[in-house]
Amino acid sequence: MPELPEVETIARQLAPELTNAVLSRVLVSRDDIIHGDPRPLPGLLRGRRVDRVHRRAKRIVMDLSGGAQLVFHLGMTGTLTMTRVRAAVDNHTHLRIRIRGTDRELRFRDPRRFGGVWCLTDQPKYVGQKLGPLGPEPLELRIKQFKAILRRSRPIKPLLLDQTVVAGLGNIYSDESLHAAGVHPLTRADSLDGDAASRLLRCIKSTLRRAIRFSGTTMMDYRTPSGAKGSFRRFLRVYGREGEPCRRCRASIERIVVAGRSSFFCPQCQRRTRERGKVRRCEREKMRT
Numbered sequence: 266m267p268e269l270p271e272v273e274t275i276a277r278q279l280a281p282e283l284t285n286a287v288l289s290r291v292l293v294s295r296d297d298i299i300h301g302d303p304r305p306l307p308g309l310l311r312g313r314r315v316d317r318v319h320r321r322a323k324r325i326v327m328d329l330s331g332g333a334q335l336v337f338h339l340g341m342t343g344t345l346t347m348t349r350v351r352a353a354v355d356n357h358t359h360l361r362i363r364i365r366g367t368d369r370e371l372r373f374r375d376p377r378r379f380g381g382v383w384c385l386t387d388q389p390k391y392v393g394q395k396l397g398p399l400g401p402e403p404l405e406l407r408i409k410q411f412k413a414i415l416r417r418s419r420p421i422k423p424l425l426l427d428q429t430v431v432a433g434l435g436n437i438y439s440d441e442s443l444h445a446a447g448v449h450p451l452t453r454a455d456s457l458d459g460d461a462a463s464r465l466l467r468c469i470k471s472t473l474r475r476a477i478r479f480s481g482t483t484m485m486d487y488r489t490p491s492g493a494k495g496s497f498r499r500f501l502r503v504y505g506r507e508g509e510p511c512r513r514c515r516a517s518i519e520r521i522v523v524a525g526r527s528s529f530f531c532p533q534c535q536r537r538t539r540e541r542g543k544v545r546r547c548e549r550e551k552m553r554t
């Protein structure tokens with residue numbers, strides 16, 4: 266699933282081509298992926314200029330003239346590509362938007378349809394799935410804010426995945442950041458001291474920035490708007506590496522399921538404080554028997 270670095274890559278690559286472009290013909294193949302303003306999308310978008318393309322959390326946002334916004338959520342398998350109008354259309358392409366005065370168009374494709382397109386206008390009416398509330402952007406988080414976020418008894422991994430708490434992190438970059446900071450995914454958020462909190466925030470930011478530099482990670486479906494794969498996968502230290510040696514200490518990477526999601530971690534580099542206590546207790550008991 267595309268996370269912050271992938272979506273940032275897409276927004277940055279779309280921006281030069283789409284900023285100041287005027288939208289013309291709009292072809293919708295599946296209505297059920299369109300949410301927001303209920304008026305037919307083609308009539309609503311045609312003739313609008315794209316003022317800005319940017320990212321918020323895992324969403325690509327296009328600010329359009331007249332105060333409208335077109336928001337794309339890529340879900341699990343969504344892609345946004347810029348292509349020639351005459352290029353062959355892949356299966357599962359649900360939306361095509363032509364750019365006036367060019368032979369180019371924007372295509373939204375999403376085989377599994379967990380993603381969608383939201384057209385937001387000043388119309389109070391709203392159809393379809395709502396876009397949920399979002400927490401702050403991790404790259405803009407200050408340490409004071411982050412420490413306030415950590416004042417919860419939840420384990421750190423599901424807390425980082427919660428988009429209403431911090432917006433943009435998913436499974437890959439939360440696992441990578443926790444490994445870089447030496448924090449076990451099941452550590453209670455409020456048990457991290459000031460140093461650990463600062464280290465974790467630093468690792469989250471550096472992991473995300475580095476992944477953006479390499480256009481994100483392609484595990485399966487993610488592609489940039491030009492159709493290229495992200496190249497950060499070769500730098501992954503834990504994600505998807507169960508049974509492989511930790512690049513730091515050579516211990517075997519483990520996988521556990523946390524809040525229904527696979528979590529990859531190094532049992533040596535990411536020890537749980539409480540577990541260490543347990544191990545010591547077990548060892549003492551063994552010695553006694």
Ligand SMILES: [Zn+2]
Nearest residue numbers: 511514531534
């Ligand atoms: Zn390790």
